[in-house]
Amino acid sequence: MQETILKTPLHAWHVAQGAQMMPFAGYDMPVRYSSDKQEHLCVREKVGLFDVSHMGEFLVRGPKALELLQRATSNDLTKNLVGKAQYNTLPNPQGGIVDDLIIYRLEEELFLVVVNASNIEKDWNWLSSLNTEGAEMQNLSEETALLALSGPLSLATLSKLTTAPVGDLTYYAHMKATVAGIDNVLVATTGYTGERTFELYVRADQAVKLWEALMEAGKSQGIQPIGLGARDTLRLEMGYMLYGNDITDTTSPLEAGLGWVTKLDKGVEFTAADLLRKQKAAGISRKLVAFELQERGIPRGHLPIVHNGQIVGEVTSGTFSPSLNKGIGLGYVPTTLSAVGTEIAVRIREKDHKAVVVKAPFLAETSLTQFKKA
DSSP states (O other), X not given: OOOOOBOOTTXXXXXXTTOEEEEETTEEEEEESSOHHHHHHHHHHSOEEEEXXXXXXXXXXXXXXXXXXXXXXXXXXXXXOTTBXXXXXXXXXXXXXXXXXXXXXXXXXXXXXXXXXXXXXXXXXXXXXXXXXXXXXXXXXXXXXXXEEESTTHHHHHGGGOOSOGGGOOTTBEEEEEETTEEXXXXXXXXXXXXXXXXXXXXXXXXXXXXXXXXXXXXGGTOEEEOHHHHHHHHXXXXXXXXTTTBOTTSOTTTTTOXXXXXXXXXXXXXXXXXXXXXXXXXXSEEEEEEEESSSOOOOTTOEEEETTEEEEEEEEEEEETTTTEEEEEEEEEGGGOSTTOEEEEEETTEEEEEEEXXXXXXXXXXXXXXXXX
């Protein structure tokens, strides 16, 4: 039986604009409207608008909410204050990753958990199985739309539609605001492109109104709608991981370089904490690294990573960077080959293309890095 393909509230708008559509995470999503390169550079240089309404949203509330999330996640949510957001992971008992996610603390006992579209059901079931103390959980995924306004001119665009002090928000913060006449829009300074971004959570029935208002407000800034193709190249230039590619149920957060959100001493025994402590003590045998090709080529996912003619790993994400004009990627290699400057190769069409391990992000300066310094 053919699985039903879901549609975001903006689906008809994308089709009417001639977007190339394709199935992604169970949804029919826009891949591109013009070209990946044009849309990519629009976000890097001006401002672009993404429909990411396929993402999942759960509310967790009540006196047991924090306790549930602390046991379920690797980061320390006591550090996540009201008005702030935190990047986190859901470990599984084998030390792999159920999902990576962002958790917004809306109130002392109210959290918004935002999960990857492909994992909505899996994450809901996983959190529900751990909810033994009666935290109240609510799945808002179908009634919530999410728009991402991203680029150096994002604030200039958004400011035309609200009197709220959205420009005062720090990185990974949020506030409720009236935007384009729509009340209770959650405006957050989270994002996935490496540029200054405002993610706007709105009721699904208000999504088209907000989208069209943003497109109109951004005209003088050169705004364009942006598809999943450019979203992927933008995130990869920053070394941001994609669930299902770079992290999975079988990758350890320590292998993936996510030790910074794996708080083994936070005072709460979260899933697989003891296993991860042992792994940390023993040392990991492989590590996710960023690399750049030293000759022309595109290091697509699943291609072999080679050292001295021997296959030592595989590319988990790869592309041709529109900003750097070279092939870049992520992949797991033995820890002994993970140091910056290590020479490796990627086997493309039976030919080994020279590459070198570099420090992520690939782009050192963006509107986001400038925003974080301010």
